[in-house]
Amino acid sequence: EVQLVESGGGLVQPGGSLRLSCGASGFTVSRSVLSWFRQVPGKESEWVCAIYDDGGTNCAGSMEGRFSMSRDNAKNMVYLQMNNLKAEDTAVYYCMWRSVRGQGTEVTVSS
Numbered sequence: 001e002v003q004l005v006e007s008g009g010g011l012v013q014p015g016g017s018l019r020l021s022c023g024a025s026g027f028t029v030s031r032s033v034l035s036w037f038r039q040v041p042g043k044e045s046e047w048v049c050a051i052y053d054d055g056g057t058n059c060a061g062s063m064e065g066r067f068s069m070s071r072d073n074a075k076n077m078v079y080l081q082m083n084n085l086k087a088e089d090t091a092v093y094y095c096m097w098r099s100v101r102g103q104g105t106e107v108t109v110s111s
Helices: none
Strands: 003-007 010-012 018-025 034-039 046-051 057-059 067-072 077-082 091-097 105-109
Touching (some): 003 091, 018 034, 018 105, 057 067
Antiparallel strands (some): 046 057, 091 105
């Protein structure tokens, strides 16, 4: 069974950092394309970053330079490092592989 489980969200002050984790089961992350999305209630889901099977990554323009994505092949996990967080980064963050999405982890940026 394919499953994605996110963790690492929480409350952080503006300018702070968080690292989100996504544990995968049922497939191999090193051979896959995985993405992070985020969603604010009442709004459409927004793509954040992706990591490709060759290890390359890219992030949406508004997050470039602040967010980065990585993976640990041995642990079959991917991560989203978020730095210099802003209030507008507040959302539920989801890890996705194909059409499979985890339960999400909530990030709140507030003083």
